[in-house]
Amino acid sequence: MFTKLKKKIEEENQTELVIGIPPPQLPTPTHSRRASDCGVSTPGRSTCSEASDSDREQKPKKQPQGNLAENDNSRHKSSTSKRSAPTSADYEEIVHKLQLIKREKQELERQLRESEQRVELLAGRCENREEIESFQSQEMAKVKHLLLCSQQELRAADERLRQRSQELQQSRNRAAELEKVLSEGGEQARARDLERDKAALEAEVDRLKQDTLQNTARISQLECELGSLTDEHDGLKHTHDVYKSKATTMIDEKDRHISDLEDKVRTLEKRLEGTTLTGDEHIQSLVEERKQLEKKLDESRQHLSEVKTSWSDKINNLEAQIFNLNQKMAEDSQECSRMEKLLAEAQQCLKDQQQQCAKFEGQLLERDTELASMRRSHEEELQRQHALQDSQLDELRMQAADLRAQLTQAQRDRDREASQAQACIVELSKKEAECKTSQERIQELEASQQTLSEKASRLEKQLSLVSHSEATLKHSLKRSEAELKTMKEELAKLKQMLASAEMENKRLMEELEARQQQADKQQSRLEQEVTQLQESLQSEAEKVKQLEKEAAANASNSTSVSDLESKVAVLEDQVSEKNKMLKLQQQRISDMKKTLQKELKSHQVAAATAVLNIEGSPSTASDVVDHGGSAGDSAAKAGTALQDAAQPRGSDSKLEDDINFKYLKHVVFKFMTSKEYEAQHLIRAVSVLLRFTADEEQMIREHLDWKNSWFGTRPQPHHAPLHPLPQHQHGHNTHHHRSSSTFGNNPKSNNTKTT
Numbered sequence: 097m098f099t100k101l102k103k104k105i106e107e108e109n110q111t112e113l114v115i116g117i118p119p120p121q122l123p124t125p126t127h128s129r130r131a132s133d134c135g136v137s138t139p140g141r142s143t144c145s146e147a148s149d150s151d152r153e154q155k156p157k158k159q160p161q162g163n164l165a166e167n168d169n170s171r172h173k174s175s176t177s178k179r180s181a182p183t184s185a186d187y188e189e190i191v192h193k194l195q196l197i198k199r200e201k202q203e204l205e206r207q208l209r210e211s212e213q214r215v216e217l218l219a220g221r222c223e224n225r226e227e228i229e230s231f232q233s234q235e236m237a238k239v240k241h242l243l244l245c246s247q248q249e250l251r252a253a254d255e256r257l258r259q260r261s262q263e264l265q266q267s268r269n270r271a272a273e274l275e276k277v278l279s280e281g282g283e284q285a286r287a288r289d290l291e292r293d294k295a296a297l298e299a300e301v302d303r304l305k306q307d308t309l310q311n312t313a314r315i316s317q318l319e320c321e322l323g324s325l326t327d328e329h330d331g332l333k334h335t336h337d338v339y340k341s342k343a344t345t346m347i348d349e350k351d352r353h354i355s356d357l358e359d360k361v362r363t364l365e366k367r368l369e370g371t372t373l374t375g376d377e378h379i380q381s382l383v384e385e386r387k388q389l390e391k392k393l394d395e396s397r398q399h400l401s402e403v404k405t406s407w408s409d410k411i412n413n414l415e416a417q418i419f420n421l422n423q424k425m426a427e428d429s430q431e432c433s434r435m436e437k438l439l440a441e442a443q444q445c446l447k448d449q450q451q452q453c454a455k456f457e458g459q460l461l462e463r464d465t466e467l468a469s470m471r472r473s474h475e476e477e478l479q480r481q482h483a484l485q486d487s488q489l490d491e492l493r494m495q496a497a498d499l500r501a502q503l504t505q506a507q508r509d510r511d512r513e514a515s516q517a518q519a520c521i522v523e524l525s526k527k528e529a530e531c532k533t534s535q536e537r538i539q540e541l542e543a544s545q546q547t548l549s550e551k552a553s554r555l556e557k558q559l560s561l562v563s564h565s566e567a568t569l570k571h572s573l574k575r576s577e578a579e580l581k582t583m584k585e586e587l588a589k590l591k592q593m594l595a596s597a598e599m600e601n602k603r604l605m606e607e608l609e610a611r612q613q614q615a616d617k618q619q620s621r622l623e624q625e626v627t628q629l630q631e632s633l634q635s636e637a638e639k640v641k642q643l644e645k646e647a648a649a650n651a652s653n654s655t656s657v658s659d660l661e662s663k664v665a666v667l668e669d670q671v672s673e674k675n676k677m678l679k680l681q682q683q684r685i686s687d688m689k690k691t692l693q694k695e696l697k698s699h700q701v702a703a704a705t706a707v708l709n710i711e712g713s714p715s716t717a718s719d720v721v722d723h724g725g726s727a728g729d730s731a732a733k734a735g736t737a738l739q740d741a742a743q744p745r746g747s748d749s750k751l752e753d754d755i756n757f758k759y760l761k762h763v764v765f766k767f768m769t770s771k772e773y774e775a776q777h778l779i780r781a782v783s784v785l786l787r788f789t790a791d792e793e794q795m796i797r798e799h800l801d802w803k804n805s806w807f808g809t810r811p812q813p814h815h816a817p818l819h820p821l822p823q824h825q826h827g828h829n830t831h832h833h834r835s836s837s838t839f840g841n842n843p844k845s846n847n848t849k850t851t
Contacts, residue, residue: 197367208356212349215345222345230334232425236425239428241323242432243435248315250439250442252312254587259304261580264453264573265573270293347678354629361636361640362664365640368643460562474552477548484541488534492534495530499524601696612685615681615684622674629667629674636667639660643660760786775800782796783796799811
C-alpha cells in the first residue's frame with residue numbers, strides 16, 4: 097500500500113513538471129485558464145487530461161485576436177454608433193461566450209466525475225489500511241485470549257494441587273485414626289472399622305472426582321462463552337470504526353464538492369459582469385483574471401507540495417508504527433512462549449508430585465498389608481503356642497494329681513508294701529526327671545517367646561521409620577502449602593490490581609462514549625445544516641442558469657446579479673464557518689481518542705508487567721537471571737509482595753498514586769511540547785490533575801490567548817502569585833520564545849488559529 101502511494105506521488109511530481117504557464121503577452125480565454133487551474137488543484141490528474149486541456153488552450157487563442165482586430169476596425173469606423181446601441185457583432189460575441197461557458201461547464205463536470213473516481217480509489221486504500229489495523233487488533237486480541245487461557249490453566253492447576261493436598265491430609269488423618277484404633281481396640285474390631293472407613297473414603301473420593309469433573313466442564317463452557325463474547329465485542333468495535341471513517345470521508349467529499357461549486361459560481365459571476373464591459377475593459381478584466389488565476393495556481397502548487405510533505409510524513413509515521421507493532425507482536429510471542437514453558441514446567445511439577453503421592457500411597461498400602469499379615473501370623477503363632485502350653489500344663493497337672501494319689505496310697509500302704517518302697521523311690525526319681533524335662537521345655541518355650549518379642553520390636557522400629565518418613569512428607573507438604581498460600585495472596589493482589597484497572601478502563605470508555613455521542617449529535621446537526629446550505633446553493637445555481645438564459649436575451653439586468661452575489665457571499669461565509677466548526681469538533685474528538693488510547697495502553701502495560709513480575713517471582717534462580725534481574729532483586733520483590741499481602745489497602749493507594757503520577761507526567765510533557773490549539777484542549781486535564789481552582793484555570797487560558805494574539809494586553813492575576821521554581825520559569829520562557837518565533841514566521845496560520 098505504501099509503495100503505491102509513493103508511486104502516485106512520483107507521478108504527480110512528473111505531471112507538475114509537464115504542466116506549463118501560458119505566456120503573458122497573449123490574453124488567454126477564461127475557460128482555458130480555469131481548466132489549467134483545475135488540473136493543478138486536483139492532485140490525481142492524469143497526463144492525457146492535461147494534454148487535452150493544452151489542446152483546448154491552443155484552439156481558442158486565435159479567436160480573441162480576431163475579435164480584437166474586428167473591435168479595433170469597427171471602433172475606428174463608427175465609434176458613435178457603438179456607444180449608442182449594441183451591434184450584431186456584440187450579440188454574436190455574447191452568444192459565443194455563452195457557448196464557451198457551456199463547454200467549460202461540461203468539461204468541469206467531466207473533471208468532477210474523474211475527481212469522484214479518484215476519491216473512491218483513495219477511500220478503498222483507506223479501507224485497506226483499516227483492514228490491516230483490524231487484523232493487528234485481532235492478533236492482539238488472540239494474544240490476550242492466550243494469556244487468559246494460561247492464567248485459567250494455572251488456576252486450575254492450583255485447584256488440583258489444593259485438592260491433592262487436602263486428600264493427602266485426609267489420608268494422614270485416616271492413618272492416625274487407624275493407628276489409634278490399632279493401639280486401643282482389638283484386632284478384629286479394628287479390621288472391621290478400617291474396612292468400613294475404607295469404603296466410606298472410597299465413596300467420598302468417587303464423589304469428589306465427579307464434582308471435579310463437573311466443575312471442569314462448567315469452567316470450560318464459561319471460558320468458551322467468554323471468548324465468544326470478546327470476539328463479538330471486537331467485531332462491533334471494528335464495525336463502529338469503519339462506519340466512523342466512512343462518515344468522515346463523506347463529509348470531506350461534501351466539503352470538496354461545495355468548494356468546487358463555489359468556485360464555479362464565482363467564475364460565472366465574473367463572466368456575467370464581463371458581458372456588460374467594452375473591449376478595453378474586457379481585456380483589462382481578463383488580464384486581472386489571469387493574474388488571479390496565476391496566484392491561485394501558485395497557491396495550489398504550494399498546497400500540493402505541503403500535502404506531499406504531510407503524506408510522506410504520515411507514510412513514515414505509519415511505517416514506524418508498523419515496525420513498532422511487529423516488534424511488540426514478536427515480544428508478545430516470546431512472552432507467550434515463555435509463559436507456555438512455565439506452564440509446562442508447572443504441569444510437569446504437578447505430575448511429579450502426583451506420581452510421588454501415588455507412590456507414597458502405594459507404599460503405605462503395602463506397609464499396611466504387610467503389617468496386617470505379620471500381625472495375623474504373629475497372633476496365630478501366639479495362639480498355637482498358648483494352646484500347646486495349656487495342653488502341656490494340663491498334662492502336668494494330671495500327672496501331679498496321679499503322683500499325689502500314688503503317694504497317699506504309698507503312705508497308706510507303706511507298712512504293707514515296705515518291700516516295694518525302694519521301687520517307689522525309683523519311680524519317684526523317674527518322675528522327678530520327667531519334671532525336669534518338662535521345666536526345660538517350658539524354658540525353651542520362654543526363649544521362643546523372647547525371639548517373637550524381638551521380632552515384634554523390630555517391626556515396631558520399622559513402623560517408627562515409616563512414621564518418620566510420613567513426618568518428613570508432612571513437613572514438605574507444609575512448605576508447599578506455605579508456598580501455595582503466598583502464591584494465592586499474590587494472585588489476590590493481582591486480581592485487585594486488575595479489577596481497579598478494569599474499573600478505570602470502564603470509566604474511560606463511558607466518558608469516551610458520552611463524548612462520542614455529543615460529537616455525533618453535533619456532527620448530525622452540522623450535516624443537516626450543510627445539506628440545507630447545499631439545497632440553497634442548488635437553488636441559487638438554478639437561478640444563475642435562469643439568469644444566463646435571460647442574459648442571452650437581455651444583458652442589462654445587473655441588479656439581480658448583485659443580489660445573487662451578496663447571497664452567494666453570505667452562503668459561502670456560512671459554509672466556511674460550518675466547515676471550521678466541523679474541523680474543530682473532529683480535531684477535539686481525535687485528540688480525546690488519542691489521549692484515552694494512550695491511557696488505556698499505559699494501564700494495560702502496567703497490569704501486564706505486574707502480572708509477569710509476580711508470576712516470575714516463585715520461579716527458580718535461573719528463570720530470574722533469564723529475565724534480566726538479580727537474586728537480590730527477586731528477594732526484594734518477594735519481601736515487598738509479602739508486605740503488600742499483609743497490607744492490601746496501602747498497595748492499592750500506592751498503585752493509584754503511581755498511575756496518577758505517570759498520567760500527570762504524560763499530560764505535562766504533552767502540554768509543554770504541543771501546539772497552541774492542543775494546549776487549549778490540555779488545560780482542563782492539567783487543572784484536574786493539579787487541582788487548580790476556576791480562577792487559576794481561567795488565568796492559564798487568558799495567558800495562552802495573550803501569547804497567541806498579536807496586540808493583546810497581558811492579563812492580571814486573580815489572586816496572589818505563587819512562588820515558581822527557577823527551572824519551570826526557564827522552560828516557560830523558552831516555550832514562549834518558541835511560540836512567538838513561530839507566530840512571527842507564519843502570521844497567516846496565527847490569524848486562523850486565533851479566529
